[in-house]
Amino acid sequence: MTTESLNEAMKYYVTAFYKFMPLENLETIKAALKHKASELDLKGLVILGHEGINSTCAAPSSEALADWKSWLQTYFEVAAFDFKNSGSERAPFRKFQVKVRDEICTIGHPELQASNEDNNHLSPEQWNHVLKEEQDFVMVDTRNWYEHKIGSFKGAINPKIDQFTDFFDQVDSMNLPKDKKMLVFCTGGIRCHKGILELQRRGYDKVFQLKGGILKYLEEFPNDQFAGECFVFDHRVALDQQLKPSEQYGLCPHCGQPSELDIHCKRCDFQTKICDDCVKLEFKKDTCSKNCAYHFELHPERKAAHQNQATETPRLRAT
Numbered sequence: 001m002t003t004e005s006l007n008e009a010m011k012y013y014v015t016a017f018y019k020f021m022p023l024e025n026l027e028t029i030k031a032a033l034k035h036k037a038s039e040l041d042l043k044g045l046v047i048l049g050h051e052g053i054n055s056t057c058a059a060p061s062s063e064a065l066a067d068w069k070s071w072l073q074t075y076f077e078v079a080a081f082d083f084k085n086s087g088s089e090r091a092p093f094r095k096f097q098v099k100v101r102d103e104i105c106t107i108g109h110p111e112l113q114a115s116n117e118d119n120n121h122l123s124p125e126q127w128n129h130v131l132k133e134e135q136d137f138v139m140v141d142t143r144n145w146y147e148h149k150i151g152s153f154k155g156a157i158n159p160k161i162d163q164f165t166d167f168f169d170q171v172d173s174m175n176l177p178k179d180k181k182m183l184v185f186c187t188g189g190i191r192c193h194k195g196i197l198e199l200q201r202r203g204y205d206k207v208f209q210l211k212g213g214i215l216k217y218l219e220e221f222p223n224d225q226f227a228g229e230c231f232v233f234d235h236r237v238a239l240d241q242q243l244k245p246s247e248q249y250g251l252c253p254h255c256g257q258p259s260e261l262d263i264h265c266k267r268c269d270f271q272t273k274i275c276d277d278c279v280k281l282e283f284k285k286d287t288c289s290k291n292c293a294y295h296f297e298l299h300p301e302r303k304a305a306h307q308n309q310a311t312e313t314p315r316l317r318a319t
């Protein structure tokens with residue numbers, strides 16, 4: 001899918017990319033990125049490290065997005081970044097942020113050096129071929145439990161992790177034969193790109209990863225082997241099979257997890273969606289915000305006008 005083919009109703013043009021490459025003078029790069037983003041009215045998150053760049057950003061027009069992409073390629077002297085595009089009617093980010101970190105995707109092993117060479121990458125087509133034609137493999141979701149919960153590849157194992165750094169010990173605890181063919185995947189490819197090095201170091205010899213992750217896969221094969229929606233770390237919460245923002249999920253105003261239970265706030269009558277953890281909690285199950293929960297607990301009988309609260313921010317991270 002190209003940016004141009006996105007639905008007309010989409011007001012924000014979103015692109016995600018990452019690249020492992022040696023970078024120096026990170027503060028200078030950060031300043032240049034901020035300058036360009038402000039010129040284009042771009043919002044989003046860029047993670048910079050000495051090992052490379054990882055980013056998801058939203059532009060207010062297709063022209064601004066095209067400008068951003070070509071500027072990035074010129075600035076970093078890269079012929080073509082592997083951009084994964086999607087869209088949104090509502091702003092997926094409130095501001096533009098550049099964060100400098102030891103790892104552009106945190107696996108807890110900054111000493112592992114990822115290169116841009118393919119390392120057992122499967123294209124979406126090759127991936128589909130294995131899923132449909134082969135039987136002797138295990139497929140493991142590298143993402144967190146709440147990402148897995150709202151959509152994943154059919155038959156994928158969910159290691160039920162809270163964060164990616166827990167993934168490797170969790171895989172070890174599954175006691176899989178180390179020479180068994182293993183397929184791993186993530187949202188945009190970066191967690192696997194780096195994580196496969198740690199798996200290989202632990203002796204898993206036949207691990208394969210999905211190139212470009214779920215986002216690239218859905219561009220090519222919507223409604224095929226991936227079931228449900230793809231969680232993203234911005235205010236869209238999830239993307240459907242057409243890579244359009246979720247209509248099913250919101251972000252729970254109490255805890256920031258994906259939510260799909262419609263509620264009517266007993267204090268201010270506002271309608272929102274809360275998650276299935278918070279629905280078990282007194283004062284949260286009937287209220288639309290932390291503020292309403294607080295006041296409803298003190299004075300359950302008192303009504304108040306709805307106040308526009310800042311939604312709980314999802315744990316923003318580029319994937």
Ligand SMILES: [Zn+2]
Pocket residue numbers: 252253254255256257259274275276277278279
């Ligand atoms: Zn919640």
Ligand SMILES: [Zn+2]
Pocket residue numbers: 265266267268269270287288289292306
């Ligand atoms: Zn309320």
